[in-house]
Amino acid sequence: MKLPKITFWRVVFVGVLALGAFSAYLRFFRGLGASTNLSDQFPWGIWIGFDALCGIMLTAGGFTLMGAVHVFNIKEWRAIARPALVTAFLGYLLEAFALMFDLGKPWNIWHPLIMWNPHSVMFLVGWCVMLYLGIMALEFAPVIFERFRLEKPLRILKIVSTPVVITGVVVAVIHQSALGSLYLIVPGKLHPLWYTPLLPVLFFVSAVAAGLAMTVFESTTSARHFNHALERPLLLSIGRVLLITLIVYGILRVHDLFHTGSYRYALTLGYEANMFWVEMALTVIAPIALLLVPKVRNNPFSLYIVSIITVLGFVVNRLNVAVTGMEAASGVRYVPKWSEVSVTMMMVAFGIFWFAVAVKYLPIFTHEHERPAAAPELVKAA
Amino acid sequence: MPSAILYDATLCIDCKQCEQACATQNKNPYTDDIGKEQRTSDHKFTYVHDTYGNEKFMRKLCMNCLDPTCVSVCPVGALVKHKEGPVSYNADACMGCRYCMVACPFGVPKYEWTKTIPRVRKCIMCPDRVLAGKQTACAEACPTGSTLFGDREALIAEARKRIAAEPGKYVPVIYGLNEVGGTSVLILSSVPVETFGYPPSLKYGEKPLPPLTADVLEHVPQVVTVGWAVLGGIWWITNRRDIVKESEKP
Numbered sequence: 001m002k003l004p005k006i007t008f009w010r011v012v013f014v015g016v017l018a019l020g021a022f023s024a025y026l027r028f029f030r031g032l033g034a035s036t037n038l039s040d041q042f043p044w045g046i047w048i049g050f051d052a053l054c055g056i057m058l059t060a061g062g063f064t065l066m067g068a069v070h071v072f073n074i075k076e077w078r079a080i081a082r083p084a085l086v087t088a089f090l091g092y093l094l095e096a097f098a099l100m101f102d103l104g105k106p107w108n109i110w111h112p113l114i115m116w117n118p119h120s121v122m123f124l125v126g127w128c129v130m131l132y133l134g135i136m137a138l139e140f141a142p143v144i145f146e147r148f149r150l151e152k153p154l155r156i157l158k159i160v161s162t163p164v165v166i167t168g169v170v171v172a173v174i175h176q177s178a179l180g181s182l183y184l185i186v187p188g189k190l191h192p193l194w195y196t197p198l199l200p201v202l203f204f205v206s207a208v209a210a211g212l213a214m215t216v217f218e219s220t221t222s223a224r225h226f227n228h229a230l231e232r233p234l235l236l237s238i239g240r241v242l243l244i245t246l247i248v249y250g251i252l253r254v255h256d257l258f259h260t261g262s263y264r265y266a267l268t269l270g271y272e273a274n275m276f277w278v279e280m281a282l283t284v285i286a287p288i289a290l291l292l293v294p295k296v297r298n299n300p301f302s303l304y305i306v307s308i309i310t311v312l313g314f315v316v317n318r319l320n321v322a323v324t325g326m327e328a329a330s331g332v333r334y335v336p337k338w339s340e341v342s343v344t345m346m347m348v349a350f351g352i353f354w355f356a357v358a359v360k361y362l363p364i365f366t367h368e369h370e371r372p373a374a375a376p377e378l379v380k381a382a
Numbered sequence: 383m384p385s386a387i388l389y390d391a392t393l394c395i396d397c398k399q400c401e402q403a404c405a406t407q408n409k410n411p412y413t414d415d416i417g418k419e420q421r422t423s424d425h426k427f428t429y430v431h432d433t434y435g436n437e438k439f440m441r442k443l444c445m446n447c448l449d450p451t452c453v454s455v456c457p458v459g460a461l462v463k464h465k466e467g468p469v470s471y472n473a474d475a476c477m478g479c480r481y482c483m484v485a486c487p488f489g490v491p492k493y494e495w496t497k498t499i500p501r502v503r504k505c506i507m508c509p510d511r512v513l514a515g516k517q518t519a520c521a522e523a524c525p526t527g528s529t530l531f532g533d534r535e536a537l538i539a540e541a542r543k544r545i546a547a548e549p550g551k552y553v554p555v556i557y558g559l560n561e562v563g564g565t566s567v568l569i570l571s572s573v574p575v576e577t578f579g580y581p582p583s584l585k586y587g588e589k590p591l592p593p594l595t596a597d598v599l600e601h602v603p604q605v606v607t608v609g610w611a612v613l614g615g616i617w618w619i620t621n622r623r624d625i626v627k628e629s630e631k632p
Contacts (some may be wrong), residue, residue: 033495040423040492043483071613073620104478104493104500108458111477115458121595122457122481124602162617170609174602184594185455185485188585200598326484 013349020346023339027101037337041330049322050344051098053179054315055091057203060211062088063172066139070165076234082143082364083222084215088172089136090354096129098347121181128175135168143362176207183321191325192262193276199321202252206283206314209245212238213287213310218355220304225356228365232300239303243291246310250284275316275324282313384566385467385512386534387443387521388541391571392551393528394439396432403523404428404443407508424494427505428520431578440578441529443520444469444490444505445558446566447590452482452491454592460502467534467566468507476502487562487586507566534566541570555583563590 004010026035038045061084068074069081100106112126138157145154157164180203183190196202216238223230257263266276287310296302327333336344358364398417405412410425419426421442428443446469453461453469460475461482478500483491494500508518512531516522521531530537541556557575558565561583569575576582 029498031496031498032493032500038495040483040495041489043480043493067613071617071620073617073624102479104480105476106478108475108477111458111475115460115475117454117456117459119454119592119596119599120457120481121599122455122479124599126457166610166613166617169613170606173609174605181595181598182481184598185451185591187591187594188487188581189484 013353016342016345016349019342020349023342023346024101026339027343032104035337035339035343037335037340039332041332042326042334044322044326045334046319046323046336046340046344047098047102049319050315051102051347052095053318053322055095055098055347056175056179057207057210057314057318058214058311059088059091060172060176060207061215062091062136062211063169064208064211065215066165067169070162071169076231076237079231079234079365080215080219080238083219083359084211085136085139086143086355086358086362086364087214087218089133089140090351090358092129092133092136094347094351096133097350098343101343121178121185124178125175125182128171128178132168132171132175135164135171138164139168143364146363147361173204177201177204179203180321186326189326189329190321191265191272191328192260193257193265193272194321194325196256196260196262198252198256202249202256205245205249205252206317209242209249209283210311210314212242212245213307213314216242216303216307217311220300220307222355222359223365226359226365230300235300235303236298239291239297239306242307242310243288243297246284246288246291250288253280253284272324272328275320279313279316279320282309283317284313287313384448384465384534385532386537386566386568387446387507387518388530388532388537388568388570389441390528390530390541390544391438391440391569391573393526394430394441395526395528396430396439397525398430399523399525400441400520400529401426401429403519404505407511407519408506422490422492422504424492424501424503427503438573438577440569440571440575442578443567444507445488445561446505446507447562448564448566449562449590449592451485451487451562451591454596455481455485457481464509464513466509466512468509468512469566470506470509471502471504473501478502485591487581487591534568537568541568544570557583560588562586563588 065081065084117123177200180199290296431440458475460472491502491504517531521529545552557569
């Protein structure tokens with residue numbers, strides 16, 4: 001048996017996993033109090049703010065690309081739909097896994113199935129996660145079937161593929177906006193720079209932008225790593241759509257700030273205002289300004305940089321809603337404990353690891369017509 | 383018959399009998415040290431605020447809202463509002479998402495952070511007693527009549543009478559009458575309740591909070607049907623184009 005090569009990133013990966021395992025021990029055997037800086041004043045931390053809100057946001061490329069390719073029939077985006085779907089599927093699986101850490105009694109996670117409260121946004125969120133996971137399993141199954149050349153189930157899935165994709169888009173859109181709706185119930189707690197009745201719409205539009213940026217980012221990264229070449233026209237057209245989405249988001253966000261009068265809070269110096277401007281710089285000002293320059297927009301490398309800025313920006317946005325904006329009213333300053341950060345890092349590490357595994361062993365960046373005539377044996381490939 | 387608790391802070395002598403009775407009722411520990419704790423927590427559902435001196439006291443407990451935010455946000459319906467008044471909690475149903483803690487406008491629900499099988503903890507207005515026609519443990523224990531239990535309408539009338547009889551003594555509001563749509567705990571005080579950390583009446587206004595999300599959730603069936611129809615239509619058109627193109631090939 002050949003031993004795996006020791007590289008810098010593999011050492012980091014093992015380190016993150018080891019620390020994560022210890023944090024998991026703290027969480028499940030010592031409780032949330034010992035493993036987090038959460039408190040009665042601040043009951044939701046980065047496991048909600050990052051793992052859930054950012055995690056799900058970054059999967060939005062999945063429904064966007066699946067919808068674009070299979071409903072809108074944009075053929076030039078085909079090559080990138082599968083990587084986006086894999087990201088979404090992995091993202092949701094990891095989010096379900098991360099929830100096990102955050103929920104006080106994770107073994108009751110299935111309760112929304114039988115104990116209904118349709119007035120609760122959390123109930124809707126729970127159902128969306130479960131439904132969309134099932135739908136994505138159906139969308140993802142052809143990848144597995146192609147890999148093992150199982151023609152018959154492949155044909156069956158092809159028949160139902162359109163309604164499945166449409167249902168997936170609808171459920172995902174509802175889920176993305178529902179994550180924003182979660183905060184509609186805290187008008188007195190969430191800072192006015194982020195509290196607005198428009199939260200569900202802003203969460204949806206920003207998810208599309210962040211999802212597209214994430215797709216550009218990871219496709220470019222893995223294309224380099226695995227020596228696939230991404231087609232230039234594909235990237236450039238995604239860049240154009242990203243620009244349009246960001247402009248729509250920017251208009252909605254800024255118009256809403258003036259409509260609600262909350263822009264006043266951005267004009268004073270302070271913790272919230274500073275974080276707001278960091279967010280606006282990274283989500284609206286910088287990426288739109290850069291993408292408006294044709295030279296930047298039409299160059300795969302600069303587009304890659306812009307996609308990183310956009311992803312970071314919307315991560316800041318989600319953390320502002322979940323953490324920054326909730327601190328003042330709570331009366332406490334929340335800084336995540338090392339074990340909270342470690343669990344989150346473990347989720348990210350898992351995400352990267354499983355994405356790399358999927359790209360390596362499954363027909364993700366290739367198409368049906370390109371697949372090998374005979375399926376290679378898994379053992380040999382591994 | 384919707385019942386309520388009327389707490390008249392001007393009659394309170396800080397004897398902490400309510401704290402003790404509450405601990406006994408809810409099987410919480412109670413010691414001298416716990417008696418000194420000036421906050422509600424996973425083991426203390428009510429306390430008498432006495433840090434302001436001048437013999438001004440104030441009880442803190444769950445307001446048991448008429449249209450409770452916690453009940454509306456709970457994904458599994460673990461929190462239930464009874465028509466008699468109490469907002470009770472079913473730990474077996476709870477999955478520990480803590481949305482109730484995030485959402486409660488009064489910051490009432492507390493969590494057992496140190497336990498590996500944690501529960502949400504709060505004053506539940508003694509449902510086993512109230513539903514059996516008895517008064518809450520705190521009201522029963524109160525030696526001065528500062529905490530009264532009874533029919534909500536009757537208690538409101540009583541509170542109005544007290545304010546009218548001694549206008550200089552009270553802040554002329556019954557806190558809880560209309561706050562977030564009204565609560566099952568009503569408070570009379572000679573100093574504004576905000577002094578003791580209650581949210582000002584104007585902060586949330588007189589409308590209940592649950593419609594803020596319920597009104598949005600009502601649109602979900604619409605989004606599903608319209609979304610399906612629009613996306614289905616688009617698919618049909620784009621797919622048809624391909625079919626037509628295919629058939630026009632020589």
